[in-house]
Amino acid sequence: MSDQINDKPATSEGHKARRGAGFWALWGGVGAVALIAASGGAGWIFLNKVDLGGFVARRATAALGRTVQVGSLHVTPGRWLKVEIANARLANIPGGTGPDMVRVGRLAAEVKASSLLHGPMLVRHVAISDVYVMVERTPQRLPNWRFGKQAEAGAKPAASHPPAGPDDRSSYPTALDVAVEKGEVIYRTAHGSEFRTTLKTVTLQTDGVDKPVHLAVDGAYNDTPVTMTATMQPFSILRQTKTPYGIDMEAKSGDMTITFKGTATDPINADGIKGAVTFNSPTSRPMMQIAGLPAQQDIAMQMSGQFEHEGDLWSVTQGKGMVKDNPMTITLMRLVEGDHGKPDHVTADIAFSQLNLNEFLSHQKKVNPSETDIPLTVDAAPDPLIDAHLSVKQLSYNVLRFSNMTLAASVKPGTVAVDMLALDYLGASLKASGKIEGADKGAAHVGAAVNVSGADIEKLRQALGFGPVPIAGRVDMQMRADATQKTLNAAVHAADVAAAVSMTNGSLDRKVIGLVSADLRMLFNKPKGMTPVSCMLGVVSSRGGVGQALPLRIRTGDGTVAANARFDLNRKWFDLTFGSQASTTGRFALDIPVRVSGSFSSPKVRPASWSAEGRAMMAQTDRLNVLPAGVKEFALKNACYRAVGK
Numbered sequence: 326m327s328d329q330i331n332d333k334p335a336t337s338e339g340h341k342a343r344r345g346a347g348f349w350a351l352w353g354g355v356g357a358v359a360l361i362a363a364s365g366g367a368g369w370i371f372l373n374k375v376d377l378g379g380f381v382a383r384r385a386t387a388a389l390g391r392t393v394q395v396g397s398l399h400v401t402p403g404r405w406l407k408v409e410i411a412n413a414r415l416a417n418i419p420g421g422t423g424p425d426m427v428r429v430g431r432l433a434a435e436v437k438a439s440s441l442l443h444g445p446m447l448v449r450h451v452a453i454s455d456v457y458v459m460v461e462r463t464p465q466r467l468p469n470w471r472f473g474k475q476a477e478a479g480a481k482p483a484a485s486h487p488p489a490g491p492d493d494r495s496s497y498p499t500a501l502d503v504a505v506e507k508g509e510v511i512y513r514t515a516h517g518s519e520f521r522t523t524l525k526t527v528t529l530q531t532d533g534v535d536k537p538v539h540l541a542v543d544g545a546y547n548d549t550p551v552t553m554t555a556t557m558q559p560f561s562i563l564r565q566t567k568t569p570y571g572i573d574m575e576a577k578s579g580d581m582t583i584t585f586k587g588t589a590t591d592p593i594n595a596d597g598i599k600g601a602v603t604f605n606s607p608t609s610r611p612m613m614q615i616a617g618l619p620a621q622q623d624i625a626m627q628m629s630g631q632f633e634h635e636g637d638l639w640s641v642t643q644g645k646g647m648v649k650d651n652p653m654t655i656t657l658m659r660l661v662e663g664d665h666g667k668p669d670h671v672t673a674d675i676a677f678s679q680l681n682l683n684e685f686l687s688h689q690k691k692v693n694p695s696e697t698d699i700p701l702t703v704d705a706a707p708d709p710l711i712d713a714h715l716s717v718k719q720l721s722y723n724v725l726r727f728s729n730m731t732l733a734a735s736v737k738p739g740t741v742a743v744d745m746l747a748l749d750y751l752g753a754s755l756k757a758s759g760k761i762e763g764a765d766k767g768a769a770h771v772g773a774a775v776n777v778s779g780a781d782i783e784k785l786r787q788a789l790g791f792g793p794v795p796i797a798g799r800v801d802m803q804m805r806a807d808a809t810q811k812t813l814n815a816a817v818h819a820a821d822v823a824a825a826v827s828m829t830n831g832s833l834d835r836k837v838i839g840l841v842s843a844d845l846r847m848l849f850n851k852p853k854g855m856t857p858v859s860c861m862l863g864v865v866s867s868r869g870g871v872g873q874a875l876p877l878r879i880r881t882g883d884g885t886v887a888a889n890a891r892f893d894l895n896r897k898w899f900d901l902t903f904g905s906q907a908s909t910t911g912r913f914a915l916d917i918p919v920r921v922s923g924s925f926s927s928p929k930v931r932p933a934s935w936s937a938e939g940r941a942m943m944a945q946t947d948r949l950n951v952l953p954a955g956v957k958e959f960a961l962k963n964a965c966y967r968a969v970g971k
Contacts, residue, residue: 373401378410385415389472391426392416405435405449420463422513426470430455430507445564446498447534454506456524461513466664470594492566492593499560503529508544514662522546535559549614551578563592569599578615581606585632595634602632602641624649624685637662649685652678660709668708675714681721697723699813701761701769703741711736720748723814739763743773751788753780753799770809771816774955777802782831790897791925796879798831798858803959818895819869823953825960826874828861833881856881862965863888864952870894877903878965897925 378395385393396412415427431454437447462468508524523545531538538560542553555574557563563570569588576583587600606612608623630644639662644655656674663669683697712735720727730748734741741761748755759773778801786794804824808816832855863877870893877888888903900922923929952960960966 373399373407375399389415391418391472402438404438406438406441407433407435409433417459418463418467418469420465420467421459421461421469423459425457426459428455428457429453440498445496447501448498449501451500451503452505453503453508456505456508456510458508458510459513460510464666492591494564494566494593497560497564497593499531499534500529501531501533503527520547522551523548531560533559534561546578547615549578549611551576551615553577557592569597572598572600579606579611580608581611587632596636598632598634600632602630604628604646622685628655630655648677649681651680651684663708668706668710671709671711671713673711673713673715676716677718677720679719679721680717683721683723698815701771701810701812701816703739703761703763703769704736705739705763707736707738709736725750751781751784754778764809768809768811770807771820772807773805774953775802775804775806776959777804789894789925792927795834795837796831796858797833797855798828800826800828800831800861801959802826803956805953805956820867822865822867822872823956824865825952825956825963826861826863826865827959827963827965828858828879829963831858831861832856833858833879833886835883837886856883860963860965862960862963864960867892867894880965898923899925899928901928 376397376399378398381398382393382395385395392414393416394412394414395410398408398410400409401407410429410432413427413429413432414425417423417426432452434448434451437449440447460470505524505527508527510522510524512520512522525543525545526541527544528541529538536559538557540553540555540557542551545551553574553576555572557573558571562568569590570592571588572585572592574585582603582605584603585598585600587598587602589595589599590597605627607625609626610623612626613619626646626648628641628644628646630641630646633640633642638659640657640659641655642657644653644658646653646655654676656676657672658675659672661670661672682699686697686699713732715730715732715734717730718728720730727748727750731745732743733745734743739762743757743759743761746755746757755775755777757773757775759771762770762772764770779799780802781799782794782796786792802824804822806820806822808820810816810819835854835856859880859882861877861879863874865874866872872892874888874890874892877890879886879888886903888901890899890901892899900920902920919930921928921930
């Protein structure tokens with residue numbers, strides 16, 4: 326193994342820079358050795374008999390501004406000085422969650438004596454055991470890993486002060502080989518989230534200051550076993566403070582593999598990271614275990630993209646991947662750690678070419694798609710806050726199939742806001758917005774405004790299970806829906822709905838006009854073909870899938886039809902009474918109403934009474950006045966609105 330060293334003199338500024346938490350005791354020990362070696366004399370011969378622990382602890386305490394305790398420290402002279410430290414402690418900052426930031430049970434190393442005079446230090450055979458490190462921010466966002474002036478800078482609000490730059494690495498020692506056993510590193514955020522890394526073994530090896538550095542870790546993250554290997558640039562590059570430090574890493578846990586190839590501008594603090602990342606897991610169970618979430622099913626995931634971490638900002642861009650055979654593109658996934666007392670903030674912009682939600686929402690491998698449901702959960706104090714933009718070319722949910730879906734939603738305290746939902750279904754375009762807000766007993770209130778345009782009547786009646794209908798064309802609809810339920814499906818079925826349905830370009834079978842008008846000419850000449858519909862307007866209200874369409878008007882060149890319909894979507898049943906308006910039909914018309922009722926697929930047709938009370942009920946002009954504002958404005962634009970009540 327080479328003893329090559331960097332001959333660049335150590336600067337006083339470099340010695341004043343913050344020491345890495347894993348090397349603070351070694352720095353203090355070799356500093357004391359340098360003073361004794363320079364004094365010469367007989368003390369050098371008996372140096373290994375002297376316990377320097379107290380002396381080093383006092384110097385380290387003064388240098389770091391924190392209390393340092395050293396149980397014992399012994400140095401054996403030679404070309405390579407042997408240093409042994411036992412039971413060392415570095416105090417945490419005031420307000421920390423524990424008394425110690427660092428504890429080391431044992432540290433042994435060999436230091437090349439000449440490197441103490443010419444620097445940076447060259448060390449080998451470093452053995453460390455029983456290590457504990459707590460890295461945290463206090464609730465006031467003061468980081469415990471900064472010392473002296475840097476500690477003061479770290480306590481200032483990030484909003485008005487830029488993040489501290491990388492530490493001066495010019496005097497960082499070269500460690501030829503390091504072995505760590507029995508370690509624990511805990512990272513705790515300002516608002517209490519804790520991430521625990523257990524280190525079973527850690528090894529670091531290099532053949533010299535200008536040779537690549539190899540790192541291997543065997544441990545666990547949040548009690549989930551993890552192994553990691555990395556090849557990093559030489560220590561000579563590490564000492565170049567302004568030069569990004571190259572890292573090529575692979576981490577594994579169960580069937581999960583994560584790779585990273587890039588650089589870090591502040592590698593000692595794992596900050597300023599930028600590079601390519603890949604993620605692959607056939608089950609995603611290790612990822613869920615690390616996140617502390619239940620793994621209810623296996624979800625194969627693959628992802629690659631550009632990863633960045635700078636201060637409080639974490640992000641992935643230019644991403645591509647696959648989630649359970651659903652291809653996705655990640656334009657942006659960003660996490661910003663929250664300030665003092667504030668939650669984190671996640672921003673996401675993700676696109677899928679196809680997405681089958683049934684595969685994610687069904688916890689069993691074999692389940693009827695019609696049973697798929699989404700719980701309506703609203704957190705009064707969510708962490709993180711979320712702003713998400715999601716687009717899907719082909720979307721499957723329950724037994725429904727949608728296309729060109731776009732969703733812009735946010736998670737805020739007590740509210741899930743859907744700023745925009747757009748999708749195509751059965752040739753129609755749907756646009757909606759609304760909110761989900763917390764309610765009593767674990768339920769949530771859903772309020773939504775929905776606009777549907779270009780819905781094809783033929784496709785709709787097939788989807789609803791209706792038999793053939795005598796009207797053709799496309800309808801538009803404006804709707805307001807409200808429900809308080811625990812799941813999405815329950816909200817859809819129980820919603821209170823107020824809607825206006827409109828058609829401005831369609832056609833009606835002439836037989837309908839002849840039938841409802843009871844035109845005597847039909848005895849000699851039955852009408853054929855379709856007559857253009859100049860306008861159609863219906864006011865629909867329902868609760869729990871049970872409601873009515875009243876009033877309902879269809880105006881054609883052959884006459885105007887007025888109707889009243891009741892329906893029950895749960896039973897697929899309806900009762901429709903319709904008749905012609907006498908003022909719009911010919912002199913041979915008797916204007917006898919017709920009633921159609923029964924199941925959607927096979928209704929019965931028979932004559933109906935047409936009393937004054939029935940005509941008044943079908944007029945119902947006051948029903949337009951109680952519509953929600955947006956729905957009423959939509960109805961006012963329809964030409965048939967003027968016919969209501971006549």
